[in-house]
Amino acid sequence: MKRREFFKKGVKGAVAASILPIVGHASTINEEGVFFGGDDGEKRTADNWYQVGSGKKEKPIRKKKLYVDVLVAGGGVAGCCAAVSAARTGAKTIMVQDRAVLSGNASSEVRVHLNGVTNLRDGYPERETGIVEEILLHNRFNNPQNSWNVWDHMVYDYVTQEPNLTVMMNTQAIEAKTKGDKIKSVKCWQITSETEYTIYAKQFIDCSGDGLMAATAGALYRSGREGKAEFNEKYAPDEPDNWKMGASLIFRSKDMGKPMPFKAPAFAIPYTEGHRPDKHRSLRNINHGFWWVEVGSENDIVGETEEIRHRLMGHLYGVWDYVKNSGNHPEAENYALDWVASIPGKRESRRFMGDHILTEGDLLNHTHFKDAVGYGGWSLDEHNPGGIENLKEPASYFHYKFKKVYEIPLSCLYSNNVSNLLFAGRNVSVSHIALSSTRLQGTCATMGQAVGTAAAMCVDKNITPRELRNHHINELQEQLLRDDAYIPNRPAKDEKDLAKKVVAIYASSTSSGDAKLLVNGYSRDVQERDEINHWQSESLPANVSFEWGESVEISKVEVKCDTNTRKNIMLMHDDAYRNKFYTEGVPSELLKTIKLEARINGAWGVIATQEENTKRLIKFDFNKIKTTAVRVTLLDTYGATVGRLYEVRCYQ
Template identity: 35%
Template sequence: MKKLCISGVILTLLSFCASAQNHVFVETESFEDKGGWVIDQQSFVVMGSSYIMAHGMGRPVKDASTTVKFPKPGKYKMWVRTKDWAPFPKGPGKFEISMDGKKVNQVFGASGSDAWKWYDGGETDIKTGSVKLSIKDLTGFNGRCDAILFTDDLKFTPPNEFETLTAFRKKLLNLADKPADAGQFDMVVVGGGIAGTCAAISAARMGLKVALIQDRPVLGGNNSSEIRVHLMGDVDKNHYPKLGRIVREMDNGDPGNGNPDAKEYGDARKISIVKAEPNISLFLNTHVYKVEKENDIITAVIGRDIATNKEMRFTGSFFSDCTGDGTIGYLAGAEFRMGRESKAETGESLAAEKADDFTLGTSNLWASLERDSVSSFPETPWAIQFSDEYHIDEPKADWQWETGFGNFNTITDAEKIRDHNLRAIYGNWSYLKKNKPAKYAKKELAWVAYIGGKRESRRIIGDHILNQMDIQEGKFYPDGSVTATWTIDLHFPDAKNSKYFEGQEFFAGTKHIKVAPYTIPYRCLYSKNIQNLFVAGRNISTTHVAFGSTRVMRTCGMMGEVVGFAAYLTTKYKTTPRGVYQEHLPELMGILKGETTAPQP
């Protein structure tokens, strides 16, 4: 039935296209000059596309522009796909569109509706074969635009339903049924955070041919300049001298959380280390959204460039899901968990009484700087409102600025979470500027993250599920590999924040439960039911409680290093990740201990 429905969607779409002589479809992320607008791909899973956003922190950004070619002159109707991200009753994301310098007689992004949809931009008379299309931000407060459509079928209405719109995009973007071949690899690592980068380097240095795929222009994930979280967890307390060496290379010191100086997070350094590895092919700005498999074996993944929309196919012998969201495992049908288990299920004293969807949240950090002169900040009636009774009197954010906690799904609600964080940041800052001039008159917002720093989503189930007892009792399994040192650090809504914003919290608290150094079994680092899938990072096989300790980035980086060593053995012996545990564990442990020097294949 599902196949018949999809076929019906495609047939309907073809009839749409046949009824129009010409459609000209423009994805905004593909604009030749994006000006001050930025690309956001974090909602690709619910939109099927990236989009551009005017992230000016209250100051309008430079225009985005591109040249649009038309197949013939004539009358066209323009449609603009956008939303009003913070309606009150109309939000701040206003923008205008111009064609060859002439403004369209309509303002977009302030409709009062927070749903993505197409808006009628009116008719236009195209007299030449090409037109310069420009988008002008009017506020600097995160206006956004997904795509622009011109059609000479003046009665045509573009689709909004996901499946139909996805097929519509694919056809009009001329995306080939067979994406370009990126090559055949021993190991395909998806996710370029600390875990994925370390996994790629480790495997490459063992002689494997590796593809490292990252959906942003920088490596490091939460430790990049886009999110700016410092590295936590110790690498000098582990049992194995070979573990942690690559993590140290990635480590750019400790600039703290939310440092306004982007260089402190070492983006260029991370990329240069990866590019120095001859066995790694690096693919930045590539979002993997599709998996091909035969039975329980992944054969390839499909990625789309978040700016150009060009698609590539990566074939491999082994794959490592370092996405944080467990995206590859999920697409491949791997067993996973998301949320909290119950005490009855796990026997953990820190588990919830009942299983639920509660997850740790997502942070958007920010910072201000002292300037030489007094500055103002716009009124923000559409933002969260603060008062003398409740506001946050700080010149910069730390980890506590966090939204999620089961009220939002960290994957499908990524845009809502980020926007809620922005409404809190801008509302609080507006209050401080207006009501505390002695402290804030000369301070100015210097940086606000527009990419959310996620903590928790899916956890891929392996042959062992690490739990609270494993951690607190310091159980040392024969395959104990990565040594972890971070506390059991489970965030929850701050009590005072909950009092004023119940169900809409954006500020967190925690209670650190100290642990002695313990080891994470290798069996947590591969999928239980997908034969050739490794995992590393925050989506490994743990309970929610144990995840509170394993999730920090130095620890995740060492997981990646172990995965690289294990991938070498799977290739050497033509076995599986599980086969390494069952048949070659002494050799893996020998590599970790530095007793075995693995030959380069």
């Protein structure tokens, strides 16, 4: 999308809920298909509003009702992926976000790297594809300057382009209304418009982190650390307790080229480097803050949020005061604080209980789940419960580093007692030790895409997530794989894919892999098995042809190309992570120009050409044709001299 079209296309989906006129009890439907039921007849009575222009006295109507298929609470990375996937799968969707920006901990407000399976034991990532990769690529194309504030707007741009999705910013889901074991509606408060919304939906997804919507629905949840005995977890404490991993504040400093004095504010809490017992509390990287400036809780970490924020501010400025004024860090003489977060990045609070609780053993033993829909592989990174206030223990234990990824099942992504409630992110059904790995944002993104697709399917079939898991899990997995999600140990087996029924596949040249691998069901090279699942040409242009024994009718061809999932592409603020496992700019391997042809009545003809491609999953939709063969021609990339494909699908 051209940049000039951003506001023209994007803004309607984001603010439609607050700009459409609603008079009396009139009903209307906006461009995204969201049904507005009008107000509930209540007006504020205490207002004394004199309209100068009309000479009238008015009483504002600030209560409205909305009706959709799916409501997503929370606009972090998991919530964005859930909302987009639900909308794309056919559900009219609303996403409410309680901040002015999207992407949660990855936003400019917090600036945590969007890590996931960022590096396995050999150093390489197993990078997430699907919706989260589309967001990251959208940022790479439109934010080459790596601005955190522009990143916010690129996520906003991407999400608000979805026609089935309405995004409501500065809006928090504060109270669920239930009937029996189902949520019927959720009361939301939009702080900027002073408006109370009641949103009715069929399926509800809580991706808000703290999970207020799910908690007020009566969904079972727990917090704190399980003892070793409950799940036989060797890295758990001997006895259960109430400690939760803490929240961190990040800062950025800048070399000003001259000495920069610093005076600590009154709220600063003194820090002494001599109390630091381990290598992870390093003060060397003064440019980009210290993740270990962190405070946890052994009581109510949600209720203590503001107290924790205040203490974190004190600790952060205390650490910086030590860096600047202790005399032990002369390298900081010319540095000054350039940006300091005001919102802590949380790691843990509520964990809602599903039909399965994912545990340390599931991760370490790489348990195979028939209902797997996502994956992770960050280390078991359990942070010191007290954070910077407990310097006797290491900043994080880093119990175990994975060599290969583990599976995440659908059964830990829906409530076991609220029948139309799903969740994704750090609030899912896992033990405390398992959370130390699953909480990473890229991993949460895989959960988000899974539950968004699941919710839309539940709406379409009029069933619960549990029924979907028990009776339709294959259909859900097939849709996720088609949409470029990755599920370990689960190849695609879509019987509707006509490419699997060809009698021959021919490539113009091959330097790696085999063209026949394009229909084997795996759309990436499987790292842990050193398994190749691609076709790569010797040069460009190059083509691969798919031949049927007789004419078939097709109207869709879907191609998965190469974005090098062995390199990370998230926004970075720390130069220490810019290494051989990270790539700047747009991946050079990504296809830029691709042409699709079909053989009709013995002659080849061009069906479509995609130029300036920006995605790994390239979709060609056209009027139905009868053909005996299709040919995909790779014309150009963003720098690579060869072309690589992982999958080609054809549909009627």
